[in-house]
Amino acid sequence: MSRGKKRFLLRLDPELYEILEKWAADEFRSVNGQIEFLLKEAVRKVGRSKKKQSMLDNDET
Known part of the structure; x- marks a missing residue:
């Protein structure tokens, strides 16, 4: 089985989606990538990650 991303x-809320959509565009990301x-x-801020910091950084868009 592939170890790709979980779907x-x-x-x-439509208003929240519009805000995320504009924010994502400002940062040259898709809405999915922004979320x-x-x-x-x-997760990083509250220290809940079980992965090493570098593993999370590698997936950034």
């Missing part, structure tokens, strides 16, 4: 459905970036930053 799942995420429902967002993943924000989640990784949050």
Whole structure:
């Protein structure tokens, strides 16, 4: 089995999606990439990552 990225459905309020879409465009990311970036930053900030720091950094978009 492939060890690619996990897929799942995420429902967002349309207003929140628009905010994320504009923010992502400002940083030259897709909305998906922006959400993943924000989640990784949050995990890193609170120290909840079981992976080494460099492994998270390698996936940044």
